[in-house]
Amino acid sequence: MERITKDMTIGEIIRVNPKAAETLMTFGMGCVGCPSAQAESLEEAAQVHGMDIENLLRALNALDR
Numbered sequence: 001m002e003r004i005t006k007d008m009t010i011g012e013i014i015r016v017n018p019k020a021a022e023t024l025m026t027f028g029m030g031c032v033g034c035p036s037a038q039a040e041s042l043e044e045a046a047q048v049h050g051m052d053i054e055n056l057l058r059a060l061n062a063l064d065r
Contacts (some may be wrong), residue, residue, distance in 0.1 A: 004060045006053050010045060011038035019063050027056055 002016050013020045024032045028049055031037045032065055037045065042060075046053040 005040070006017070006043040006046070006057060007041055009039055009041055009056060013042060013060065017060070017063055020060050023059050023063060024056075027051055 004013050004020070006051050010024070010029075013024075014032065020022075024045075028051065029045055035047060039047070042046075042056065043053055045051075046056055
């Protein structure tokens with residue numbers, strides 16, 4: 001399975017692992033379905049929402065695929 005990175009867009013992450021949407025929402029990214037979020041990198045989204053990118057990446061990459 002492809003490893004999720006901070007440079008991937010939200011759309012790519014959800015295509016790689018649809019379970020990631022729930023994790024992103026748990027972290028406070030309620031806009032995962034927004035058209036603009038689909039083109040935003042995970043790092044950009046984390047900065048906008050004031051999140052720790054490393055914690056977010058660990059959680060996303062730990063998901064059962």
